[in-house]
Amino acid sequence: MDYLKTALPSQIMSERGSNLVVINPGSANIRIGLASQDTPYNIPHCIARHTKQVPKKNVQDQMLNSQVTTAQHMEREKAYDVVASLLKIPFLDEEVPSNSFPRKMGRVDGHNPHTIRKDLPFTWTNVYEEAITSSSSVVESSNKDVKVESLDPKEGTDSNESDVSKQKFREFICGEEALRISPSEPYCLCRPIRRGHLNISQHYSMQQVLEDLRAIWDWILIDKLHIPRNERNMYSAILVMPESFDNREIKEMLSLVLQELCFGSAVVHQEGLAAIFGNGLSTACVVNIGAQVTSLICIEDGGTLPSTLKTLPFGGEDIARCLLWTQRHHQTWPQIRTDILTKPIDLLMLNQLKETYCEIKDGELDAVAVVHSYEDKVPVGTHKTRLTALNVPPMGLFYPTLFVPDVYPPPPRTWFHDYEDILEDTWNIDFSRRSDMSDTFYPNFNGGLPMWESYPVFSTKPKKDEKVGLAEAITNCILSTGRIDIQRKLFCSIQLIGGVALTSGLVPAVEERVLHAIPPNEAIDTVEVLQSRTNPTFVSWKGGAILGVLDLGRDAWITREDWIHNGLHIGSNRKYKDSYYIQAQAMCYMNS
Numbered sequence: 336m337d338y339l340k341t342a343l344p345s346q347i348m349s350e351r352g353s354n355l356v357v358i359n360p361g362s363a364n365i366r367i368g369l370a371s372q373d374t375p376y377n378i379p380h381c382i383a384r385h386t387k388q389v390p391k392k393n394v395q396d397q398m399l400n401s402q403v404t405t406a407q408h409m410e411r412e413k414a415y416d417v418v419a420s421l422l423k424i425p426f427l428d429e430e431v432p433s434n435s436f437p438r439k440m441g442r443v444d445g446h447n448p449h450t451i452r453k454d455l456p457f458t459w460t461n462v463y464e465e466a467i468t469s470s471s472s473v474v475e476s477s478n479k480d481v482k483v484e485s486l487d488p489k490e491g492t493d494s495n496e497s498d499v500s501k502q503k504f505r506e507f508i509c510g511e512e513a514l515r516i517s518p519s520e521p522y523c524l525c526r527p528i529r530r531g532h533l534n535i536s537q538h539y540s541m542q543q544v545l546e547d548l549r550a551i552w553d554w555i556l557i558d559k560l561h562i563p564r565n566e567r568n569m570y571s572a573i574l575v576m577p578e579s580f581d582n583r584e585i586k587e588m589l590s591l592v593l594q595e596l597c598f599g600s601a602v603v604h605q606e607g608l609a610a611i612f613g614n615g616l617s618t619a620c621v622v623n624i625g626a627q628v629t630s631l632i633c634i635e636d637g638g639t640l641p642s643t644l645k646t647l648p649f650g651g652e653d654i655a656r657c658l659l660w661t662q663r664h665h666q667t668w669p670q671i672r673t674d675i676l677t678k679p680i681d682l683l684m685l686n687q688l689k690e691t692y693c694e695i696k697d698g699e700l701d702a703v704a705v706v707h708s709y710e711d712k713v714p715v716g717t718h719k720t721r722l723t724a725l726n727v728p729p730m731g732l733f734y735p736t737l738f739v740p741d742v743y744p745p746p747p748r749t750w751f752h753d754y755e756d757i758l759e760d761t762w763n764i765d766f767s768r769r770s771d772m773s774d775t776f777y778p779n780f781n782g783g784l785p786m787w788e789s790y791p792v793f794s795t796k797p798k799k800d801e802k803v804g805l806a807e808a809i810t811n812c813i814l815s816t817g818r819i820d821i822q823r824k825l826f827c828s829i830q831l832i833g834g835v836a837l838t839s840g841l842v843p844a845v846e847e848r849v850l851h852a853i854p855p856n857e858a859i860d861t862v863e864v865l866q867s868r869t870n871p872t873f874v875s876w877k878g879g880a881i882l883g884v885l886d887l888g889r890d891a892w893i894t895r896e897d898w899i900h901n902g903l904h905i906g907s908n909r910k911y912k913d914s915y916y917i918q919a920q921a922m923c924y925m926n927s
Contacts, residue, residue, distance in 0.1 A: 355883045356560065358552070358592070359575040359606065359876040362528045363626030363652060364834075366873060367555055370573070370880035374873055376559050381679075382547050383513035383522040385462075385504045393518055393677050395525040395539055407739045411660075414736040418727055424699050427664065454705035456715040457680055460515040462522065463502040509554045514679040519711040524679060527551070530648060531579030531628035533587065545587060549595045556596065564597055568895065572601040575609045575879035577623070578630045579646050593898040600894045604882050606875045607632040608639055610832050613878030614868045618821075619828040620813050622805070622845075623875070624732070624835035626651045629805065631812045633825055643812045647805070649731070651835045653738040655685040657728040658693060660739075669718040671708035680709050692725045695840030700726040729838050733804040733848055806848035819858060826853075827863040836871035 355370035361380060368375030386392075415427045508516065516522050527534055527547040535541045556562045562570060572592045576585060585603060592601045607621040607630070617637050623630045629647040633640045656675065662668040675682040684707055692702045701723045708716035731737035803811070813825045829849070831841065842864045850862045869877055 354570045355573060355880065356556070356562070356570055356598070357573045357575060357876055357879045357883060359609075359879060360528060360588070361577065361625050362526075362531055362628060362650075365551070365555070366876040367552075367560070368876070369560065370883050372880075374870070375876045376555065377872065378510045378555060378559075379514055380528055380551065381509070381513050381524060381526045382551050383508045383516050383524045384547075385506055386521055386523045388523070391521060392523050395523050395543070407736075410736040411739050414731075414734045415661075415727060418730040418734055418737065419724075422726055422730070423697050424724060424726070456707040456717065457515050457683055457709070458715075459517050459680075459709075459711075460508060460512045462504055462508065462516060462520050464505050465502060507550060509551050511683070514683055517711045518677045529627065531577055531625075531630070531646065532581070533584050545591060545595075548591055552591070552596060567597040568599045570598055571883070571892070572596075572598040573879045573883040574601060574603045575606050575875050576603055577606045577625075577628070578632055578644055579628055589893065589898065593893065593895045598895060600892045602883065602892045604879050605632075605639060606630075608634060608637075609875045609878030609882060610830060611637075611878065612881050613874035613876075614830060614865070616828070616830065616865070618824055619830040619865065620809060620825045621830050621832060622809060622836075624650055624805075624831065624833040626834065627653075629732075629808075629833075629835075631808055633812060633816055633821075635816075635821055635825075640816060643815050645808050645812050647735070647803070647808055649735055649738045650833070651686065651689070652682065654693065654728045654731060654835065655682065655689045657731050657737055658689050658722075658725070659685055661724050661727055662722055665723050667720055667723050669706055669708065669720055671706070671716060671718065672710070673708070678709055684709075688722070689728065690834075690837070692722060693729050694726060694838060695729050695844045696726055700724065726840075729835075729841065730844075732835070732841075733806055733844070735802070735804055804848075805845065806852040809845070809849050810852040814853075814857065822857075823859060823861075826859050827861055829862070829864045830867065831864055832867065832871045832874050834872045836867070842866075 353369060353371045357366075357368060357370050357375065359366040359375070363380060364377050365380045366375040366377050384395075412427050419426050504521065508522070513522075513524060516524070525539070525543070525547045527544045533541070533544050535544050553564075556567070557564075574588055574592060576588065580588075589601060589603065592598050606623060610621050610623065611617065611619050611634050618635050620631065620633045620643075627648075627650045629650055631643070631645045631647075633643040659668065659673060659675075673681045673685075675685065688704060688706070692704060694700070701721055702725055704720060704722050706718045706720055708718065710716070728737070809829065813822055816822055816825065826849070829845065831845065835841070845864050846862045850860075853859050853862075867874055
């Protein structure tokens with residue numbers, strides 16, 4: 336303790352964080368790095384696997400539901416006009432006055448010296464093994480001792496037996512490279528997490544989801560962090576988990592880290608709670624606006640208030656999709672085939688345009704931008720155009736009917752039978768362990784997971800997505816605390832995190848709209864969003880690193896040996912009563 340009082344924070348982080356890996360998994364991206372790093376790697380959470388399936392599926396997912404009903408179209412158009420009225424811009428079908436600058440410009444070929452870096456096109460991924468770097472070869476050799484169920488039965492053949500001049504496809508490709516694979520290549524894109532949950536469905540089995548997670552995380556650990564499997568027992572993992580995850584998902588993540596990835600020990604922290612540590616706060620209403628999910632939770636004096644948790648089924652990718660719809664409606668989008676379903680590279684482009692040009696402000700907001708078209712076997716097309724109504728898409732956060740239902744619906748929840756809320760305080764309930772319960776976490780993959788059938792089923796309701804806008808959700812979240820003193824404090828301590836929090840104009844828009852959403856009978860007259868001390872995208876990851884280095888609750892750490900040999904035993908002796916940790920019987924892994 337004397338050392339902690341005298342040492343510099345940077346010195347403590349450097350010394351104690353060198354063997355702590357902080358993992359903050361999200362639906363679209365995973366943030367991962369050593370606690371001693373200033374910022375983590377932010378990597379698209381996806382993997383593309385080589386396949387010889389005919390006909391080829393572009394995406395390993397549930398059935399596409401791309402039909403948007405007429406009623407949904409009408410709701411969207413109505414929401415646009417409401418937003419247009421607020422922003423003082425023309426309505427959706429209103430003629431825009433002629434401008435001296437033409438709406439659309441022709442295709443731009445060749446080198447443009449005035450094009451800045453953000454307008455550079457993405458390139459197609461080279462899918463052949465000859466393009467793999469030496470560090471990636473280490474990944475391949477390291478994975479030889481891991482049993483991977485390949486989609487291609489011939490993948491395991493000795494490459495030395497094949498013709499040296501013949502190019503061989505890479506077995507799998509992770510991260511942004513997976514999103515930049517041409518749709519004509521024999522690859523199937525897999526996203527193991529969608530809309531804040533494991534993406535399990537009849538089209539994407541639990542076994543495959545977990546195997547894809549293992550492959551992605553293993554690749555990052557070896558290729559980015561340079562931690563081989565035979566050294567991981569010397570490292571500890573800090574899982575910073577979104578509040579949207581259920582008990583069973585937490586259990587699967589812990590098993591992935593401790594059993595499959597071979598970490599020596601692990602601990603779980605809540606994303607919202609980690610965020611306030613990342614910003615040096617103790618009380619706040621944390622609003623995490625991610626790529627696919629927005630979650631809200633109130634924290635008082637370092638303890639979460641579970642009843643305040645709310646989840647909204649939209650995020651930054653919905654803003655990007657709305658940007659495309661807006662431009663197509665106004666006919667400012669070039670005559671190109673932009674399809675985020677079959678060409679994920681188009682979603683990369685749309686996200687880039689959204690981050691560069693979209694903001695919340697009154698008045699007409701146009702910008703000259705470079706849009707790219709990606710078609711196989713032809714050079715990338717470059718089109719200069721004037722995009723319009725760029726302040727409308729981010730307003731969908733407050734008017735979510737602007738975001739029509741995703742073409743990928745959320746994963747069905749029938750997979751979950753263990754419905755206890757991960758924030759529920761049930762530590763005082765005594766659960767008896769059934770005699771037929773297995774002592775090992777994974778008895779065998781092929782025979783299913785019988786140990787999950789041993790868990791008692793609780794009558795508590797599963798978490799449900801809210802169907803309201805951001806301002807109403809924040810107001811309801813804070814008012815649900817039921818105490819005027821904490822309500823006043825929380826309304827002045829709103830913390831916006833996640834990539835969308837960087838949107839220009841979002842802070843004053845939240846303050847203004849939350850103030851107007853508070854019922855007049857409530858004695859609240861001040862709303863304030865606190866400025867983040869670090870990048871909002873990484874603040875939860877940073878908070879997880881701080882919590883891990885401080886080692887506030889060493890009793891909460893789970894060792895690999897205990898997890899594997901003792902399994903998940905139900906008991907009350909190791910229940911986490913401290914709200915610094917996720918309060919769920921998922922963490923009661925052994926009897927003392």
